[in-house]
Amino acid sequence: MENSAGRLGNEAKMRRGNAGCSTDSRKTILSICETAQGGVGRYQESLRALGAQGFDFHILLPDAHREILEDRRNVVTFSRDRRGPGAIYRLIRAVFEQKRRLGPDVLFFNSTFSLLPLFALRLARDRTPAVYCAHCWAVSNYEPTSLKGRLVRFLEGRLCGLADLVVNVSEGDAQLARTFGYRGRHVVVANATPDVAEVQPVALTRTNDDEVQLLFVGRFDRQKGLDILLDAFGKARQRGANVRLHLVGAPVRGSDLPVIPEGVEQHGWVEPGQIDRFFKAADAVIVPSRWEGLPLTIPEALRNGTPVFVSDRSAMPDLIEDGVSGGSFDLSVEALVDCLGRMERGELVEMRAGARATYEARFTMDRFSDALARHLRQVLKD
Template sequence: MRVLHVAQPTVAGVHSYVLGAAVNQLGRGWDVRVACPSDGLLGRDVAAAGVPHAVWEAGRSPGLSVPREVHSLGRLVAEIAPDVLHLHSAKAGLAGRLAVRGAVPTLYQPHGWSWLAADGLQARAALLWERSATRWSACVVACGEGEAAQGRAAGVPGPITVVRNGVDLGRFRPAGPAGRRDARRALGLPHAAPIAVCPGRLTRQKGQDVLLAAWGAVRERVPDARLVLVGGGDDAQIGAAANGTPGVERFGPTAEISRFYAAADVVVLPSRWEGLSLSAIEALAAGRSLVASDVPGLTELVPHAVGALVAANAPGELAEAVADRLLDPGLAGREGLAAAEWARGFDITRTWAGLAELTGRTARVNARRAP
């Protein structure tokens, strides 16, 4: 079976997911290809893993480049002739479904609904598009129950199938006191300071601006606290705020994110929206207390015993929850133990098995319909 994965984002969560899915399917003996832009990490990493990479240049936002992106992706699909076309995130979902229009069995995986990233007329247009374009999708793949419920509530017609995100539990595992000490030494972080880690690209979606607004209140209660932001991103305003906030350190994108979880006392995810956060699952599997926004894609990951949920865009609530855990290592430690146990239900092998079953079923249904 030949599968073509298409993605415009080449870093962060989509990068990890597409790379993992492609490598897993290659290991099943499938003919797997990945189409994505030439910049970023995804093309390099899939090629290094033995997965053929086709260059598809595309910008993140819709604009005047869309007709060219649709045309070039249509040409790629015609050349590769996949049995299943798997489109990841909004831009691939737009260009791919316009290019193919259901002629090839198509799985669309939003990794966070497109209308959540927009405002006003743009958000309304994105929602209308998602409702309409479903007719060119054999199935919409949701990363979690919250994302599926959001789509149904917004009127996106079915079928929407949940293939829940997971992580490699061998890579992300609890680190005890010695692991924390070693990680801090390797990262150049102070051994004794209370440390909160916030992973993710610097974007409005991830809500680092809310955390930075809360950080002064955290430091009033915990004067020696450090906030570590880990990730790239192009939001200059958030970057400037981070650089000007006392007690904040920034690190760029890294393949060693597990080391940052090991160094943390608490992990903070103040996102405004998510599909099903891989960073949250990683932090839980690493045995770290988690403070997160009460939004779909995070709510279902944070039962009371493993951390705290706070309202999105609420710096006061966020500051209180983070400071409580930095001041009380016993609380954070108990939540971390519960988190590691809870995360056992998010093994990546279950994710890849579910995705393979759905992909195979999609190809078989099309084969039965063919003349």
């Protein structure tokens, strides 16, 4: 017997068809976000590129996060003041409500806590095709052999298998999933970012013509490794490195502001439309993260022709061609001191063409939407 959720979903599809939208030609995606902060929100903008591939895109996210999105078409919200059991209950209820209203062909679940409404749907015997994207596996936050690490591995590694497809945003994420035996059918569709028109670089302080202007973009928290960068930057300056560091971002989740050495300028968070002006002005971008999926900072910098230097974590060095579009360093203070001390502005300027070429070869929206649409069509055939 057909369950009520499935029956109502079919009725919603019939209503769309009667209204003049052919359900045979276009499919509806409902993207479910327990949070839209950070890369998850920016990823939703990327998913909108599926519109050119025959998909109508809708987003469910917390009401407090709606303003994060630049494009707010087809956005619905649920009440969430902070993370907790009450917020998860309201999210699950909202998922069932939007499923009845839209009758989506595909459900797209984003990040760890969205696995709970997926679990609830499967308990209700709802078999709507589902895709899951972790945006960086939660186990990356923990020592894998610790009690918390083993618990997280058990939960996310099994619950992700409830989806018909698991999309990894980087080869590093896919490798971690293979290492821990996570369930499900896994594919890699690397993060991407839309191209932008030529922008006017922001004016950055420069004390001499050869001074290297470095840029860090992100949250001031442990994951992003700003504490390591600031320690290394201060020591590199003491040893004569001709560098200046610009920070775009701020502390979050109650984290303390790190000690800021001389030669560092803070710009706070900037509007999305302004961030490319900083990328364009910088000589290089530094990504000293302890763990990542695929931070959008990397393709955003590359699209502006800015070389990127990344830590050796989460397979990030595979995203950069050493000496062509940037470089990598062991994630230690001394290794980063050495990296900063060897930077020369002239060499970085010569890398700008290679950085832009890397973006065009690996991180365009056409490449992203073509690959993801192909996998989604396969899920629908299954």
